Amino acid sequence: MAVPGILVDHQNASTHARLGRGQSDLKARIGVCPTRIGGTIDPVPYEKCKMMTATPTKTLKPAIPSVADDPRWARIVARDKAADGHLWYSVSTTGVYCRPSCPSRTANPKNVQLHDSLESAKATGFRSCRRCNPDGPSIEAENAALVAKACRIIEESEEEPSLEELADAIGRSPSYFHRLFKATTGLTPKDYAAANRAKKVRQGLASGNTVTEAIYDAGFSSSGRFYEKSTDMLGMTPSQYRAGGANEKIRFAVGQTSLGAILVASSKKGVASILLGDDPDELVRNLQDRFPKARLIGADRDYEALVARVVGLVETPGIGMNLPLDVRGTAFQQRVWQALQEISVGETVSYAEIARRIGSPKAVRAVASACTANNLAVAIPCHRVVRNDGSLSGYAWGVERKRILLAREARRNA
Numbered sequence: 001m002a003v004p005g006i007l008v009d010h011q012n013a014s015t016h017a018r019l020g021r022g023q024s025d026l027k028a029r030i031g032v033c034p035t036r037i038g039g040t041i042d043p044v045p046y047e048k049c050k051m052m053t054a055t056p057t058k059t060l061k062p063a064i065p066s067v068a069d070d071p072r073w074a075r076i077v078a079r080d081k082a083a084d085g086h087l088w089y090s091v092s093t094t095g096v097y098c099r100p101s102c103p104s105r106t107a108n109p110k111n112v113q114l115h116d117s118l119e120s121a122k123a124t125g126f127r128s129c130r131r132c133n134p135d136g137p138s139i140e141a142e143n144a145a146l147v148a149k150a151c152r153i154i155e156e157s158e159e160e161p162s163l164e165e166l167a168d169a170i171g172r173s174p175s176y177f178h179r180l181f182k183a184t185t186g187l188t189p190k191d192y193a194a195a196n197r198a199k200k201v202r203q204g205l206a207s208g209n210t211v212t213e214a215i216y217d218a219g220f221s222s223s224g225r226f227y228e229k230s231t232d233m234l235g236m237t238p239s240q241y242r243a244g245g246a247n248e249k250i251r252f253a254v255g256q257t258s259l260g261a262i263l264v265a266s267s268k269k270g271v272a273s274i275l276l277g278d279d280p281d282e283l284v285r286n287l288q289d290r291f292p293k294a295r296l297i298g299a300d301r302d303y304e305a306l307v308a309r310v311v312g313l314v315e316t317p318g319i320g321m322n323l324p325l326d327v328r329g330t331a332f333q334q335r336v337w338q339a340l341q342e343i344s345v346g347e348t349v350s351y352a353e354i355a356r357r358i359g360s361p362k363a364v365r366a367v368a369s370a371c372t373a374n375n376l377a378v379a380i381p382c383h384r385v386v387r388n389d390g391s392l393s394g395y396a397w398g399v400e401r402k403r404i405l406l407a408r409e410a411r412r413n414a
Helices: 010-028 046-051 071-077 118-122 139-156 163-170 174-185 189-206 211-217 223-234 238-242 280-290 301-315 331-341 351-357 364-372 399-413
Strands: 088-091 096-098 112-115 249-257 260-266 271-277 295-298
Touching: 071 112, 088 118, 112 118, 139 163, 139 174, 139 189, 163 174, 163 189, 174 189, 189 331, 249 271, 249 280, 249 301, 260 280, 260 301, 271 280, 271 301, 280 295, 331 351, 331 364, 351 364
Parallel strands: 249 295
Antiparallel strands: 088 096, 088 112, 249 260, 260 271
């Protein structure tokens, strides 16, 4: 409406009004944008501004491989001695580095770093572990050296050294040394000394020395103590052994079983061989190789009755065979064979279990060798020893015979 006395420029007023409204909207709203210079500024709807709001993005860091997923970590958890010298690890929480076989409590893999060289482990600035001594020889190597030293002392002594003397010589307590020696050799120091004396006696007799010379050179204090053990030690009289087993009478007979041919041979002391095979003549030649200077005597009727009892043991497991045996072997072999005879019919054990039963858990290979050297098939049941996973291992008289024997014994217990 016009006011009297005032001139109004309607065109400019209209323009200022529009600009005023636009400036008001510009100050009131956030996110508006001009359409053109000198023109009107249109408001932007709130919903559209909301859609245009920028969202911050997160930058993903590359994943660090976990030590627990590294195949080398499994060797550390298992304390694998074979990995010593090829692998080391350091623990940030304790500030030490170790060898894989370290007996310390297993560390949290989150705090562990693996190293392929000793220099890399040292570069962490940590100290070496006092328990496993990663900078020097392993504890196992040190213990083996101590036992080897004790063995040399035993072998070079004219008289058997006492346990206390041996322990003092290597700087360990008697009880610790006794456990260490047995775990390493499979024998007690006393058994090792006895086996060493027997070895010296056999060497002395074989070299042509008189029986008396061989007795005292071996460290026996009297001939009476030697003769008490001579038959068990040599399997015959000292004079016969000195002659190479000449004229020792070995009675034998060959029979037949469902497993093939069987040969049973006995000395004066007891049954010395039970052999299985396909060819009877080959079994006889095998016996001749085992007793090259003995007099092999064919069996009579009385002896054939003994063979029949052995055949019955093969065909009907578990009937028992209460027969005297002439078991010839080293002290360690005889301990293994005694453990085999204690395995129940229908039961199988691993070589590692036999090693544990005789108190020598590390002597698994020696146990396997003793099983192979067994001359008394079935009577000393080495067929009942299997691998750790239960699968069949080798058998001196054929794996298939081993399988059949075990199947028969299993059926008997079913």
